[in-house]
Amino acid sequence: MAVPGTTPVEQILNGKEVAASVRASLKERTAVYAQKGLRAPGLAVVLVGDDPASAIYVQGKIKACKQVGIESSFHQFPASATFEEIIAVVTMLNNDKNVDGILVQLPLPKHIDSDAVVAAIAPEKDADGLSPVSMGLLMAGKKGLRPCTPAGIIHLLDFYKVPIEGKRAVVVGRSNLVGKPIALLLMARNATVTICHSRTKDLDKLCAEADILVAAVGQKEMIKGSWVKPGACVIDVGIHHDKNESGGSKIAGDVLFAEAKERAALITPVPGGVGPMTIAMLLANTLTAYEMRSNIE
């Protein structure tokens, strides 16, 4: 039910559906190479430790590869693995001509320097777009592999024809994974971007100025309905596993969806919004990396 005087929701941004359409077009592209007798694109996934959420994400990524004709290989290590062991597998994958994309699932155990591991990935195989080279190219506005979640958000906005140019975008969160890169991508599309975080003063007032509000702060339901400008487009990147009243599991975002949907014109659900887009963009980056490499055989 819409709150009187506010804009009722017109549309839920269906990431599940849009991701399925991206996968369908990727599948057509890989089929063309298969018909020519070329090898399939390859993604190598590295998982260290036993974080259950990471294991679920990685399984989803591997399953999605299969759906679109990308070969995947899985390299699993116990939480006790050493930095040297992880660097050794990354180096081996960098040199493997059948591997086009390399993904090291984050977070890594605390004793491993994640920045150094990500930096060891060959830039042309950086399917996650998180290496210093990819970040530098993004910062400079040059062509390169883009981080998957921010790329997925832009794809979703474009799919639903959400105008970006000249709009006021507010990003809540400043991570390398989402906050910083989505701010750069929105700025590259001529939005006026404000980056906020958990310690920003008057966060509610800043959010209320946003035509496009991206919540990537990592705090469950922190963004309240009253912080949403009526008619805004709200993108929720948060994923928080929670228990529902009957003891089952439920997933919440960084946005208090029930309130925000009463004011937003467009809003992503959690789950089924940004999450599926992240995986679709990983597949797209892997195929792009394959196409950019000259040793397809």
Ligand code: GUN
């Ligand atoms: N952990 C949470 N999201 C991501 C992601 O997009 N890539 C990697 N490598 N790890 C993650």
